[in-house]
Amino acid sequence: KNEVEQSPQNLTAQEGEFITINCSYSVGISALHWLQQHPGGGIVSLFMLSSGKKKHGRLIATINIQEKHSSLHITASHPRDSAVYICAVRSRNGGSQGNLIFGKGTKLSVKP
Amino acid sequence: DTAVSQTPKYLVTQMGNDKSIKCEQNLGHDTMYWYKQDSKKFLKIMFSYNNKELIINETVPNRFSPKSPDKAHLNLHINSLELGDSAVYFCASSQGWTGRLGEQYFGPGTRLTVT
Numbered sequence: 001k002n003e004v005e006q007s008p009q010n011l012t013a014q015e016g017e018f019i020t021i022n023c024s025y026s027v028g029i030s031a032l033h034w035l036q037q038h039p040g041g042g043i044v045s046l047f048m049l050s051s052g053k054k055k056h057g058r059l060i061a062t063i064n065i066q067e068k069h070s071s072l073h074i075t076a077s078h079p080r081d082s083a084v085y086i087c088a089v090r091s092r093n094g095g096s097q098g099n100l101i102f103g104k105g106t107k108l109s110v111k112p
Numbered sequence: 113d114t115a116v117s118q119t120p121k122y123l124v125t126q127m128g129n130d131k132s133i134k135c136e137q138n139l140g141h142d143t144m145y146w147y148k149q150d151s152k153k154f155l156k157i158m159f160s161y162n163n164k165e166l167i168i169n170e171t172v173p174n175r176f177s178p179k180s181p182d183k184a185h186l187n188l189h190i191n192s193l194e195l196g197d198s199a200v201y202f203c204a205s206s207q208g209w210t211g212r213l214g215e216q217y218f219g220p221g222t223r224l225t226v227t
Binding site for chain 1: 152200218220223
């Protein structure tokens with residue numbers, strides 16, 4: 001079992017819908033990242049968070065450290081939001097301290 | 113100005129060859145990384161460098177060697193290329209990697225195809 005699990009694996013939505021992508025992890029972490037990989041392959045960091053909630057435009061990321069769970073929400077989704085969203089955690093333990101451990105990504109497709 | 117750049121963008125080569133991928137960042141960051149994304153789009157850390165010292169070395173084959181001539185560059189050299197090395201390789205950088213620091217900026221990726 002991967003140390004970082006995302007759900008769903010694939011998600012199709014209609015334009016305007018509210019979207020939630022979930023991430024659960026099993027290791028001790030110092031931070032959690034949400035990344036966006038565009039269809040062309042480029043990767044952009046959306047959020048890095050270690051507690052609470054962050055908001056940037058239509059994107060909101062939350063984390064619950066006790067439950068080892070994070071969610072990424074997209075409000076008023078748009079076709080340009082279509083991408084793969086990747087959750088990654090930074091381990092704080094042992095020799096892998098500082099490593100990013102990645103989930104397998106959630107492929108989002110927003111239809112007009 | 114591109115923050116993190118990689119060259120080449122595409123690299124096609126034959127098994128057994130030696131090749132290098134270059135990475136440069138102009139963000140003034142002190143930590144740089146190499147990631148491999150396989151055919152299933154799964155990302156995995158390969159190396160990271162902090163202040164010119166290797167601080168994390170994952171269990172990658174020793175045919176892969178990172179070289180950092182200065183804080184702004186982290187090149188990836190691969191010897192005796194194998195078919196399984198075909199993947200997209202991403203370089204990234206951050207300012208620090210612990211605590212609140214460590215937001216990472218990614219390069220555009222280098223698609224390596226070994227034939």
